[in-house]
Amino acid sequence: MNHNTPLSPRPLHHLSEVRSRVLTAAQLRARSVSAADANEQCRPGGPWQQLLPGVFLLHPGPPTSQERLHAVLVYAAREQRSGGVPAQPGAADPHRPVYAEAMITGLAALTLHGFTATPSLLALDRIDVLVPRLRRLRSTGCARVVRTAALPPAEQVTGLPVAPVPRALADAVAELTDAGAVRRLLTEAVRGGHCEPAAVVRELNNAKLLSRPHVVDAVDSLLAEGRAIAEDRLYRMVQEHGLPDPVWNVDLRLPGGPHLGGLDAYWPEQAVAVELDTRAPRQDEDALWSEYARKREHLERLGITVVHITPKKLRDAMEQQAAVVRTALMAAGDRDPAAYVVVLPR
Template sequence: MITGLAALALHGFASAPPFPSLDKIDVLVPKPRRLRSTGYARIVRASALPDASVVAGVPVAPVPRALADAVAELSDAGVVRRLLTEAVRAGHCEPASVVRELTQARLLGRPHVVDAVDSLLAEGRAIAEGRLYRMVREHGLPDPVWNVDLRLPGGPPLGGLDAYWPEQAVAVELDTRAPRQGHRQDAEDASWSEYARKRELLERLGITVVHITPKKLRDAMEQQAAVIRTAMMASEDRDPAAHVVVLPR
């Protein structure tokens, strides 16, 4: 399958060079295949091939993998940043899938790639928040208080939330975590444990926490709105939540 900049051009990236202008086309093949680069075809080997998309009649690597193969050949920080940002801004994929591919390709040791990833994650966070605002507006949910910290009166902080409905004691937290180079499984587990710890603490206080990923917001916004609405309706049958102090983040 085609990968790298050629694949991104076929996926419609405005920040990738037009397909006819490329002097090299990267072709992703399994490692055991005895093929060599020749002419304008450059072989890129993979231990396992991803599922290909068919674009213009040819098999093309999915955007996260194509990005990783493109970035591996790029040294221009501006170009890398534009490609990664467009991947998220144009809705091709979520930041976590891009960072995962860059990590597997061992590209996060390059300073210009790390800088681009930081911009990518910030972009992804902003887009996810925008979708959350749109979900509340378009699906008729009451307005929450946005981006707040909770704490017990005179006590320790309970953590930050992206949206909170005080009357119903329902909260939303966006999970925009992404794997980073050097994170082993135990680090990933620790990161998730922090989410779980906060959720357990809040729910012991009578606050329902709805955990939403950017992908769910993108692909199933109506379903996520229904989950939040159901949590609000269920609040009528629960004991009143503990009193907490709500502070802007």
């Protein structure tokens, strides 16, 4: 047999035995099932059903959550074929789904990421799927098409491409009007360790959602939650990595002079300060960064070393951040004495 030899037809009952029971019209054609045969199988009372345009479920009962997810993805995915041959490695098996330029987002993605504040997959009437902006697709059935100028890198969850938590949150929040629901989602994202507040706010800002009052209120709660978690990690870093105890949450002033700024931790003898960088990337980011930079430059002109630490670095590389602070403390003896400043509780 050579590659020009036509495939012999397979009996239709064979298709119901394959592991993937969600197939596209193209995959059925690869199994020698014509469009007329597929339509006949989907007649009322028949053994198959059509879940979405060009997407078939090879049994008559309600689809499972995994089958719905697969159906939405194969409906939205761009076919990767050239000359009739799958272009993507591993796509030669017509029963193995290949999802090009499509990923689950919104509430369904958050549920897949393990959120508890989201409905179950079966309880969702629609599943959001993220695709490039120029794709010619329409929302239909259980698939709601969400468009983006640039697809983020997908994360694999249960073998499916899923949008990262910050992007999935933004797409979910865009459809929610309940302030409590929005607050619960954002809080779980941070408290559950799924992502940092700054990443969430960045996506909400990109989606132009920060003009909605109920979203702004939820973001304020989110930032407060994120700062509390970051402060707790900073305390743990000092204790677990054997750093000397600082004075916590203080304001610095020049004697009889102006306020120099607040600090999260300060070692007066070494003139070393730690400031948590919990800026949220909103429209006024440049102004906030300028304020941070001015304060840091002013303190360093006075001989005070300022170590900026982000919540993400505290979470992902606490030992490394402790080493940075320890190095600054050890180097204090090699520097000129710092200017005298007044340390006040904040």
